Amino acid sequence: MNNKRIASKIFLYSILFFYIPTLIIGVVLTILFKYEENLNNKKIINNSLTYFEKAINQKKYEGFDKINSMLYHSGFLKKLQNKDWGGIKKYFEESSKKLEINGFVLYTIINGKTEILCKTIDDDNNRFVGVQKALDEIYFFDSLIYFNYVFPVSSAGNSIYYIYAKIVINKNCLESPSLMGINFKVIDTESGKTVFNTKKIFNPKDKENSFYFISKFRILQGADKYKIEVEAPKKMYSVRFDRIKFIAAVVVLLWIISTGAFFILMNNKLVVPLGLIIDSVGKISKGNYDDKLEILNDNEIGDLANKINEVSSFLKINEEQINSINQNLEIKIFERTKSLKEALEKLREYNNQKTDLFYTIVHDIKNPLTVINGYATMILQYPNFSEDKKKDFVKKIVRETERLTKMLNDFLVSIREEENLYKTQYSPIDILPILEYFYTIYEVQAKESTIDFVWDVQTPLPLVNGNKEKIEHVLSNLLSNAFKFTEDKGMIKISARVEENVIKVGVADTGSGIEEGKEKAIFDKFKKLEDNKSGTGLGLYIASQIIANHNGSIWAKNNVGGKGCTFYFTLPYIKDEN
Incomplete structure (x- = not known):
């Protein structure tokens, strides 16, 4: 960050003396313009609302005048005197079309009861019961405005007749150049629903670009249950202020451009050369002497750059000499190490x-x-065994003794020739007799x-390329463990099958099984199946090494749904070319 200090200060001064004052002036101008603009728009909206209400009143009273002229016509009064109700209804129907009236009702009140004589509209009779003056009720619905009005009409005699009329004003009659672009929306205060809207299509996006004003009706009588919302587009009344704001924005922009040009000039003439010098000194401190400064300024900064280049060349020569001495020392130390x-x-x-x-000899002698x-x-314990049985036992003892002797001889040979310790002679062998032998060996113990x-052994089995003694060692170890961990009345099974390209041999028992998660660890060196059992922990390790040298695999898993576990190992068999 050091090479940016001068640039940061210049930028900070630019902000303090140019950008911040510019921003303050722009904000103040915007607030003033916005305030005056809002005052002007509110005035225009108030005037528009007053004009809108006056226009409705004018249309209403024009309708009243038309109805008065119609009712005091001599033809109507004559029909009323003659009680020609059919003629009056026909007269009402013709007048409704000419005068754009929604309909009429002629009624009288006798002894406090209303009697309808004729009517051209379906309306609630209770609306005009006992009324002898104008109701002055107003209703907004969709694009129409309704006025209810009652006219008392006298006739010959003591009878007084009343005429109820519903005057209809269409919103199209209210259109005027003074109201162009302004929308009036009438809202029912009880339900909150919009019941009248002068705009045919309402676009929700217009809300972002319009001024709004909500008020009660001020002049219009009979409209207490409604409130009116006036919407005026900003673009209609903001032209003058937009021009002022545009001029202010141009001034601010020019101010920003001038300060930016000043910053760029100072940056190129002062900050950039100093930054290059700082970077070059940093590289020299890290041992990079090849990069040279190329600053062509004919001033103190240019002289400083030339001096740095001279120092860099001198340090490079000294470092090359030191590196040569160190390299020779490093080669000698590396060779000795x-x-x-x-x-x-x-x-x-x-x-x-x-x-x-040592551990292999001890373990293999033990079995x-x-x-x-x-x-x-x-x-010794059973002297009553038959001679044949005893001879069979003696033969097996002799065979195990011979196997032990051969094993010791092999170990002695390995000791004499350490370089051949793990070399084993392989030849084609049949493992079926080996399995049968160990079955008979452990049958008596079972x-x-x-x-x-x-x-459970498949017969016949193909030949495998291996070492007979080593495979016997593996089987002896697995069966010895099985009998060690299986309690009386348990079960041990020897199995062998041909699967794909291998012979799969298994030794299953109903012992205590293997602790979960340690199925692989038991094949490590000095690992015992159970710590409280005797043994060196080398048996499974030696067995795994033997199977690995035979290009096979060995593993163990607990029996599904039962006690104990099963040890498996595989040996590739020799394929019969015929």
């Missing part, structure tokens, strides 16, 4: 391999020893624990 990192990484890798090997101990214990040991 790289050698140390490689040695440290090899040491860590060697230590991890030794640790993994066959468990089987051997089981069968040996059974022989009977001892009253566990339902289920065989």
Whole structure:
């Protein structure tokens, strides 16, 4: 923000001495013009309302004069004396058309009761009961104005007759050059509805461009139940003020343009060069010496720019020399650091391999020893077993001993040749005999624990490319865990199926299952299925590494709708080309 300080001050001074006074003058002029404009418009609207009411009264009294001249015609009076009601009705009908009267009612009052003699309109009889003078009632409806009037007419004898007439004025009769463009809207004060409007089409947008004035009728009698709203377009009465405002706006605009030109001139001659100098100094402070100032001003600012360019060139030469020395040192430090990192990484890798090997040996020895101990214990506890049964147990003990011996030999070979620790020999094998062997191995243990040991294996199964001992290790681990966590009278099932391009093997149990959210974590190193159970937590980790080396997958999930869980692993089978 530093390179903007001078520009900000110039702009601030422009606002203080030019723009703010201009804005104040413009606001004051606008308020004065608006005030005078509103006074003038209100005066015009008041005059228009007075003219509108006078025009209605004039039309009303013209109607009264026409009716008086009609009723005092000799022909009408003669028919009245002769009580020619049919002739009078016909006379009323002809007069209504000529005089633009809505209709007539001829009635008399005898003993306080109204007797209608003839009429040409349907109207409420109670409207003129007992009335002997003008009602002076006025009604607005749509584009029409109605006046009710009662005329007393004397005849020969003691009878007095009354004539009720309804005078109608159409809004078109009120049009005048003095009222052009002005709209009069009559509103019923009780219902709030508009009952009369001189404008044929009402546009809601006109509200934004019109003056409004609402008042009671001042001159018109019989219109107490109504109020009138006068609407006059602004454009009709604002021409003079618009011209004044236009001149004021032009003056303000010229003032703003002149101050803007002053600001631009000061900005180009002073602010922009200083901004370039500040940016250049900032770049130099960050080590960028290539950009040179190109300020051609023949003044102090130009001299300052040249001095900055000389300093930049001098600093660039010194920095290049220092960078050359630093670069040589960095190369030597990098080479030494790289050698140390490689040695440290090899040491860590060697230590991890030794640790993994130790835990692998301990865990793999444990499983066959468990089987051997089981069968040996059974022989000692049950001496009544048949010789064939005992021989079968001894054979299995021998086979587990041989497997343990071979495993130890493999470990010894791995210790001698560390670089081949994780290399395994693969060949086509049939896993069905492996599954059958482990089924027979654990069948006796299942009977001892009253566990339902289920065989659900598809036969035959295709060959897989793998290592027999490693696959046996996986099955031994999964079955050992299943029997460890399954209580008496539970169920364990071995299954195998061909699915797509793999053989899917499963070991299901009705044990305690796996804690939700830990289905993947149990395959991590040193993770146990349950903390209170014995074991090193390496079995599932070793099994997952073996299956991964066979290009397969291993996972576990809890049984749906029941107890326990199922461990699955897949092995790609060898496709038969024939």
